[in-house]
Amino acid sequence: MKKQKQLIEEATIMFASDSGGGSQIIGTQMTEASAIAGNDVATLPDYPAEIRAPAGSLAGISGFQLRFSSLTIHTPGDICDVLVAMNPAALKVNIDKLKPNGVLIVDIDNFAQRNLRLAGYNSNPLEDDSLTRFQVIPVELTRLTREALKDTDLTQREIDRCKNFYALGMVCWMYNRPMDYAFQWLKEKFATKPQYIEANTLALKAGNIYCEATEQFATSYEIKPAKFAPGKYRNIEGNMATALGLVAASQKAGLQLVYGSYPITPASTILHELARYRNFGVKTMQMEDEIAAVGVAIGAAFSGALGVTGSSGPGIALKAEAINLAMIAELPLVVCNIQRAGPSTGMPTKTEQADLLQMFYGRNGESPLPIIATSRPSDCFETVYEACRIAIKYMTPVIFMSDLYVAFGAEPWLIPKVSDLPAIDVDFPTDTDGFEPYLREEVTLARPWAIPGTPGLEHRIGGLEKADISGNVSYDPDNHEQMVHLRAEKVARIVEDIPPTEIFGESRAELLVLSWGGTYGAVRTAVEHKQAEGESVSHVHLRYLNPLPKDLGEVMKGFKRVLIPELNLGQLRQLIRAEYLIDAIGLNKIQGQPFHIFEVESKINELLRGDV
């Protein structure tokens, strides 16, 4: 049969199966293969709330969305071109994400009565008319995999677990992806279980050959490499980049990294990652709770290490009192808040950015802290590095904000050269002459980082109000007011380190879209689209939230209106309104899901047409 090969710009694929069905694995494989082939990639894993919900149930569906492109992209895509659904529940959960006329590959062997019922289908969607708007490709995935692996020594159960690689083989064929990367990965992954290497390799090849042979697949697609700035790249997940940024900062500063944490989604993978770097002297400490986790980081900072703690909203709430201690003790500390959907336990496997005001105000007393937020997986490294730099330079805790969408997403990352990373200067005083624990550096207002073990600099710190300069306990009213002002002033002065605001687009226009955190990709793409249509709209994405860049007020004056899209009820908007008395408009979504590009676009349309 003559097969066609068609050149296309980009594709978005969704793999969906029971959790444990291997969607995450093959999604990652396809991502790596596409990245290595030179495409720009963006991913969105969608984990179920239950670890192993009953097989075939809606609650247990795990999805992995992947977009790869010959153009520069910022999001994993609003809508999919291909959906690979391993059972009826996977179909039901994800069918709304498939575009009209999109390709739907299903394992028909899993569409028996029982599974249909579990997914809540009254009739088989493959047999009624409900899927006619798609190109449905039913494949006997289970039977074909069993057939392909019948000569192996594996049990039927083990064979069935190779189905995901059969599906991966098919998708590799569809997009002309070499399978070498997957072969190599299998060899490393199952180094001690060669029978699994063989079986999965067979399944992968069989899936590929199946597409070549059957008439169901007439066309395969080719996607040319994207244009990237020159340099060396790797594909990276947000949390992985955050972990690397912390190691890099500690190495550049010449400090030990002590990371205290207590497992919580979506922060845990930072702990897992850092735990592998003992050869960098990294001391990860999994503690009894989040308070202990921040406690060890503070203790380590007092001892002269780079102390870092990481958690998500509920854990950060527990840490608040200790963070405040580090604030008044004026010790460097980095607190990573990888946000998830709240309130309370909320939706632990879903994304949101509703902790901003918690980070600003969630501590008793006047407790100003610098806050910076990352925007995308490839930005985590630099942003958390910057958090460490500020913490050490200004002797203050710094809050680094990320979110689940960024933490678990992956994209190509231009690997920086170590020599190009900003210097982080550490000065442990040893001179006893005129030493005072709260005598401040003139420009930064940082107090000296005098560490235990230094002869002659013995001193006491703590959470009681400090007398200016001496640091002794003081209840003096004027001193208290002065100290409150000094601590605020110190954080305010960080503004001098913030580069001028980058405006994407004209600096004078009808509309400015102002965003922060993980919404970057959707907002930037929406603005790109509108600009391409000739609309008068620009974009500013904030990394520094406290303090805000000093030119931001001026920048906003160049626009008739300011739109602030957020995955919360308008927290940055409230801050911007209060700070600049600007009637900023909100676009707010609180569904545990990132923005779709079209959602931002339609809000821009609405505002530019003036019919609000």
Place this chain on the structure above:
Amino acid sequence: MKNRTSSSIPLAVQTLTKQDFTADQDVRWCPGCGDYSILAQTQRILPDLGIPKEDFVFISGIGCSSRFPYYMNTYGFHTIHGRAPTIASGVKAANPDLSVWVITGDGDALSIGGNHFIHLMRRNFDINMLLFNNRIYGLTKGQYSPTSEQGKKTYSTPMGSIDNPFNPISLALASGATFVARSLDRDPAHLRGVIKAAFEHKGTSFVEIYQNCNVYNDGAFFTYTEKETKADNTVFLEHDEPLVFGKDADKGICLNGFKPEVVSLTDGAHTPDALITHDQFAEDRTLAYFLSRMTEAPGLPHPIGIFRSVENPCYEGMMTEQINAAKEQMGEGDLEALLNAGDTWGVE
């Protein structure tokens, strides 16, 4: 980081005095408070420990007792309620060469900090904890604490407390503490001895100190600390010695099944051979636990002294071992290589 061992003590260290450990701040405890004695004994014993002043770090939580670091002319950190063990763990993890001390109260360590307490005990950092047990919340002006006896009437329990109290020694032992001792604010020599032994023990050392709060719980421990009653109501634990007590050393403790019992040494029925012989170095903590339970049993004397002292690997030492092993296996971390690890590709 400096690397000091006790064998390389600078000469100057040996000439330190109590005065060197006294900070310039006024001590703000109520006159007559047992905390004064504990402070004085600590300041007196520190010069004898053979390490430079700058290597001591005192870390406390919140409470009257936790004011302690302000009065010590060493590095100190007055932290937040209940959390001193966590901050001390961070200090020790980051710099194992420091001599780290946690100062805490019965409320601080066992109420709000109860979780950190048990975990500090099991991790076995080389940290010394002095718990000032006055069986009351002093700083907040007299509410019952987790060591207050049931039925205690306080501002928050006008009809008497209905909580069962903790026995700190039992709790520490059950949590796996490798050094567990009890001493008395009103027995300076004993207190100094126990503090020194705690310091010398490698691993977490837990010392409960009966401390009189003369304002909110006056005389809580007088039965065990005052001359008239002390001898008949306490038994001082000495390693390898039988448990003998009483004004005239006329009573002893022997085990009847699982129950410690007081026997007379003058009635001819019992000789010291029949008594429990204390073994503070026993790896098994059962005996120490039996002894700790005597505190609760009516008619039995309160054991004072070292219940348990065994050497186990320390957390910070094992951390260092892992780091060394990782460096050996993978080589010293190379940042450039780390950033460039995995599958990379170049763009011209």
